[in-house]
Amino acid sequence: MHESGEMYLETIYVLSQKSPAVRSIDVAEEMGFSKPSVSRGMGLLKKGEFISVDDKGYIKLTEMGLEYAKKIYERHTVLTELLVSFGIDEKTAAEDACRIEHVISDKSMSAIKEKLNK
Numbered sequence: 001m002h003e004s005g006e007m008y009l010e011t012i013y014v015l016s017q018k019s020p021a022v023r024s025i026d027v028a029e030e031m032g033f034s035k036p037s038v039s040r041g042m043g044l045l046k047k048g049e050f051i052s053v054d055d056k057g058y059i060k061l062t063e064m065g066l067e068y069a070k071k072i073y074e075r076h077t078v079l080t081e082l083l084v085s086f087g088i089d090e091k092t093a094a095e096d097a098c099r100i101e102h103v104i105s106d107k108s109m110s111a112i113k114e115k116l117n118k
Contacts, residue, residue, distance in 0.1 A: 008031075
């Protein structure tokens with residue numbers, strides 16, 4: 001999956017933790033993206049069976065989408081925590097974690113989590 005798809009899934013996941021009703025407009029506002037861009041992204045996620053959209057436009061993560069979104073969100077939070085522990089300010093750490101979370105291997109991520117849990 002491309003980075004943009006991962007970002008959409010993560011955003012849907014975070015928004016769904018705050019409210020049970022998530023729409024494309026909510027995703028667009030949260031991410032600062034245009035409605036057409038988000039609409040295209042939602043179409044691709046729907047086609048890939050990561051989300052479902054009901055007749056009222058409410059987005060739900062499928063089981064596969066939820067699993068993927070949780071993985072990306074965990075990477076984001078763990079990497080942010082790691083960078084903050086190095087003395088990096090929270091804002092910079094979160095921004096850098098957002099970039100890293102999309103390219104880091106599962107092997108490296110597991111090693112980081114293991115070290116942080118000790």
